[in-house]
Amino acid sequence: xxxxxxxxxxxxxxxxxxxxxxxxxxxxxxxxxxxxxxxxxxxxxxxxxxxxxxxxxxxxxxxxxxxxxxxxxxxxxxxxxxxxxxxxxxxxxxxxxxxxxxxxxxxxxxxxxxxxxxxxxxxxxxxxxxxxxxxxxxxxxxxxxxxxxxxxxxxxxxxxxxxxxxxxxxxxxxxxxxxxxxxxxxxxxxxxxxxxxxxxxxxxxxxxxxxxxxxxxxxxxxxxxxxxxxxxxxxxxxxxxxxxxxxxxxxxxxxxxxxxxxxxxxxxxxxxxxxxxxxxxxxxxxxxxxxxxxxxxxxxxxxxxxxxxxxxxxxxxxxxxxxxxxx
Numbered sequence: 387x388x389x390x391x392x393x394x395x396x397x398x399x400x401x402x403x404x405x406x407x408x409x410x411x412x413x414x415x416x417x418x419x420x421x422x423x424x425x426x427x428x429x430x431x432x433x434x435x436x437x438x439x440x441x442x443x444x445x446x447x448x449x450x451x452x453x454x455x456x457x458x459x460x461x462x463x464x465x466x467x468x469x470x471x472x473x474x475x476x477x478x479x480x481x482x483x484x485x486x487x488x489x490x491x492x493x494x495x496x497x498x499x500x501x502x503x504x505x506x507x508x509x510x511x512x513x514x515x516x517x518x519x520x521x522x523x524x525x526x527x528x529x530x531x532x533x534x535x536x537x538x539x540x541x542x543x544x545x546x547x548x549x550x551x552x553x554x555x556x557x558x559x560x561x562x563x564x565x566x567x568x569x570x571x572x573x574x575x576x577x578x579x580x581x582x583x584x585x586x587x588x589x590x591x592x593x594x595x596x597x598x599x600x601x602x603x604x605x606x607x608x609x610x611x612x613x614x615x616x617x618x619x620x621x622x623x624x625x626x627x628x629x630x631x632x633x634x635x636x637x638x639x640x641x642x643x644x645x646x647x648x649x650x651x652x653x654x655x656x657x658x659x660x661x662x663x664x665x666x667x668x669x670x671x672x673x674x675x676x677x678x679x680x681x682x683x684x685x686x687x688x689x690x691x692x693x694x695x696x697x698x699x700x701x702x703x704x705x706x707x708x709x710x711x712x713x
Contacts, residue, residue: 387549388460390414390452392474394424394445396433396522396660397488398465403526404555406443413445414452421447433660437526449477458482461546463516467661468493472503479508486514486535486546490570491663492670499567499611501538512542515563516550517570518621519629521636528554534621536560536567558621565617568608573627574638574664575671576600578688580631581642582698596684597631603682607671610678638664645691646698668692683708 387409391402394415402413415421424430425445428438446452456462461484464474468491478485485508487500498506504513514537525531535550537543540561547559560566579600583592604627605618617623630636641662644654655665668689675682687701696704 388456389463389549390446390456390460391463391465392449392452392478393465393470393488394420394430394433395465395467396430397520397525398463399424399430399434399439400437400522400526401463401465401488401516402443403437403439404528404552405550406440408552409549410455411443412452412455413443414449415445415447416449418447421445434523434526437523453478453481453483456481456483460484461486461549463488465489467491468500468663468666471500472507475504476507479511484512484514484542484546486516488516489663490517490567490574491667492571492674494666494670497670497674499564499571501563501567512539513537514539514543514546515566515570516546516557517566517626519625521629521633523635525555530554530556532556532558532621532625534558534560534566536563536565536622538563560617560620560622562614562617564611565608565613566622568611568613569604569618569623569626571663571667572600572604572607572671572685573623573630574662575668575685575688576604576627577630577636577638578642578645578662578664578668578692579684581636581639581644582646582688582691582701583642584639585643585646586698586702588702593632597627600631600684601627603675603680603684606680607675607678607682610680611674637662641665651692651694664688665692 389409390412391398392414462478464487468489516535518533520531535543535547543559547557550557580596672685672689690696
């Protein structure tokens with residue numbers, strides 16, 4: 387299959403490296419100098435230090451050439467942050483190729499999920515999302531990883547899952563892109579909360595409580611948006627939440643850990659050097675929840691913390707003072 391991965395960050399490069407031995411693949415880098423460096427060294431040291439890229443992986447710096455490579459029956463995989471998804475789908479629309487994206491979150495300002503953006507800018511196109519518990523560096527190393535390919539077109543989801551499936555990638559299909567996207571977006575916010583709790587040394591009991599109640603918040607919002615409840619018990623729900631909330635490679639968890647140490651948000655983001663989607667999604671998740679009258683106290687606490695309206699200690703006191711209720 388002819389595939390173009392649009393975006394040479396950590397996750398785009400890792401997925402491209404995994405797929406290249408089995409498909410005709412092009413990896414597009416926005417920066418021509420970066421593209422030349424990757425092509426010459428066979429490494430993407432900025433995002434995946436120490437990883438040797440497969441010889442089959444071709445690097446492209448011209449967007450039109452990358453788009454044309456997929457033809458009318460291949461795949462275009464958008465590997466930009468959420469902020470770049472709308473523009474990239476707009477560029478890719480109408481070419482006949484299937485359109486997939488890897489980013490997780492809600493669009494800032496408009497508050498849209500990926501499938502909602504696609505419905506606006508490329509109606510009629512075959513589209514879907516690849517998600518699940520996955521640190522890019524582990525995928526690049528060839529360590530075992532399980533993911534889910536989701537599309538409202540169930541046959542298309544199965545087709546793409548087969549194409550992505552490989553020796554180190556086990557890929558399941560899903561017909562619930564709404565649930566997969568909600569799980570992928572909200573888990574970033576809950577991971578910040580868990581990082582704060584761990585940074586405050588609140589203990590393993592508190593961590594387990596946050597993950598569990600965070601999952602409950604995710605399910606409530608997902609159902610209100612039309613998702614299927616069972617999706618949240620799978621890879622893109624519980625699986626992704628556990629990984630992001632507990633794994634030290636998680637940028638969102640690192641945000642929480644550093645905020646608990648008293649650092650300012652600007653300092654934290656500068657030290658990360660990469661996008662932490664939960665920082666940009668928290669307020670939007672809360673806005674959508676409030677519009678649907680969905681209660682999300684953990685998300686609200688994270689949004690207030692990121693906006694500087696509360697401190698970690700104040701957020702904890704507020705959460706612990708909530709009335710007792712049935713689970």
